[in-house]
Amino acid sequence: MENRASCILVALLPLLLLLSGCEEPKPQGFGALLGQDEQGFTKVTANRNIEFPRDHQAHKDFRYEWWYVTANLENSAGDTFGVQWTQFRIALAPEEPQNIEKQEANWNSTQIYMAHSAITTPTLHLAQEKWSRAHPKIAGVTERPFRVYLDDWQWNSESDGMFPATLSVAADTFSYELSLSSESAFQLQGDNGYSVKSADGRVASHYYSQPFIDVTGSIQVEGQTHQVTGQAWIDREWSSRFLLGSQQGWDWFALRLDTDTSLVVFQLRDNQTGEANYAYGRLMYRDREGIIISADELSLKVKTYTDLNGHPHPTTWQLDIPTHELFLTIDAINPNAKMPLTVPYWEGPVHIKGSHKGLGYMELTGY
Numbered sequence: 001m002e003n004r005a006s007c008i009l010v011a012l013l014p015l016l017l018l019l020s021g022c023e024e025p026k027p028q029g030f031g032a033l034l035g036q037d038e039q040g041f042t043k044v045t046a047n048r049n050i051e052f053p054r055d056h057q058a059h060k061d062f063r064y065e066w067w068y069v070t071a072n073l074e075n076s077a078g079d080t081f082g083v084q085w086t087q088f089r090i091a092l093a094p095e096e097p098q099n100i101e102k103q104e105a106n107w108n109s110t111q112i113y114m115a116h117s118a119i120t121t122p123t124l125h126l127a128q129e130k131w132s133r134a135h136p137k138i139a140g141v142t143e144r145p146f147r148v149y150l151d152d153w154q155w156n157s158e159s160d161g162m163f164p165a166t167l168s169v170a171a172d173t174f175s176y177e178l179s180l181s182s183e184s185a186f187q188l189q190g191d192n193g194y195s196v197k198s199a200d201g202r203v204a205s206h207y208y209s210q211p212f213i214d215v216t217g218s219i220q221v222e223g224q225t226h227q228v229t230g231q232a233w234i235d236r237e238w239s240s241r242f243l244l245g246s247q248q249g250w251d252w253f254a255l256r257l258d259t260d261t262s263l264v265v266f267q268l269r270d271n272q273t274g275e276a277n278y279a280y281g282r283l284m285y286r287d288r289e290g291i292i293i294s295a296d297e298l299s300l301k302v303k304t305y306t307d308l309n310g311h312p313h314p315t316t317w318q319l320d321i322p323t324h325e326l327f328l329t330i331d332a333i334n335p336n337a338k339m340p341l342t343v344p345y346w347e348g349p350v351h352i353k354g355s356h357k358g359l360g361y362m363e364l365t366g367y
Contacts, residue, residue: 038240065238073230082349178217205239211262249366
C-alpha cells in the first residue's frame with residue numbers, strides 16, 4: 001500500500017489544490033483515504049439504531065460516507081452493461097453542527113463531495129469523477145425530497161424515502177438516466193447495521209443495503225442510445241475510520257444468485273502479507289430476514305490475476321460456502337475495469353457460475 005500522506009488535503013483533493021497552490025498529487029490508495037485519524041469526529045457505536053428515512057441523509061459528524069450504486073443492465077439485443085455511481089462525502093475537519101449550513105452557503109465548508117461514475121461492457125470501461133466543496137446549489141444531500149447531487153450527477157427521489165427515484169449522470173463520454181424502484185426492506189449489515197471491519201473490533205461502520213432494485217432507463221455510450229432493464233444495488237455506509245493502519249484494502253462482492261436472493265461478501269487484507277485478516281458475508285432475501293455468514297464458513301480464493309500497468313489484480317475468484325451449498329466461480333466481465341481516478345481501484349460487473357448462475361459486481365482496492 002502506498003505511504004499515507006501527511007495531509008489529507010494534499011493527498012486527495014485536486015479541487016482544493018487550486019486554492020492552496022500545491023502541485024497535483026499522485027493518485028492515493030484507499031488506505032491513505034480511509035485510515036486517517038478519527039479524532040474529533042463521531043465514532044461508530046454498536047448501540048446506535050439505524051432509522052429510515054433519517055439515515056438516508058448525510059451524517060456530517062462522521063468523517064466518511066458514501067451512497068454507492070451498482071447495476072447489471074441489458075438492452076433488447078442482449079448486450080450487457082455495468083453501471084456504477086457513487087457519491088462520497090469526506091469531512092476534512094470536525095465542524096460544530098450549528099455552523100454547518102452557514103459554512104456551506106458561504107463556500108466555507110470542510111465537507112467535500114466526490115462522485116464517481118462508470119459504464120462497463122465486455123470490451124469497454126469508461127469512468128469519470130467530480131469534486132466539489134459542499135454547497136446547497138452544487139453538491140450535497142437534501143431531505144424532502146431525498147436527493148444526492150453533485151452538479152448534474154443526481155439521485156432524485158419522489159419523497160423523503162429512497163424510492164421511487166431517478167439516477168441521472170451526464171459524463172464526458174457517456175450518460176444515463178435510470179428509473180429505480182424497490183418495495184423490499186432495507187438490509188442491515190453486521191449486527192443491526194453495526195458492521196465490524198477488523199478481527200479486534202476496533203474499526204467499524206454503520207452499513208445498510210438495498211440489493212433488490214428494479215431498473216429501467218437509457219444509456220448513451222459510443223454514439224448510441226440503449227434502452228435497458230435490470231437490477232441495481234445500493235450500499236449506504238458511514239464511519240470516521242474504515243481501515244486499521246495494518247489493513248491494505250478490501251475485496252468486495254455484491255452477487256445476485258437469483259431474482260429473490262443476493263449475497264454480499266467482503267474481506268480486508270493485511271498490508272504485510274496480503275492475506276485476509278477479516279471477512280464477512282450475508283445472504284439476503286427479497287421477502288424475509290437475511291442470514292449472516294461467518295468468516296470460518298466461507299472460503300475465498302483467487303483463480304486468475306490480470307496485470308494492469310504492472311499491478312496484478314485478482315479478476316477470477318472461487319467462493320465456497322459449504323454450509324449453504326454455495327460453490328461459486330466469480331469472473332470479471334471486463335478484467336480491465338480499473339478506475340483511473342484520484343483514488344484508483346478496480347470496479348466492474350461479474351458473471352457467477354457453479355452451484356448458482358447470476359450477475360453481480362466486484363470491487364478491489366489496495367492493489
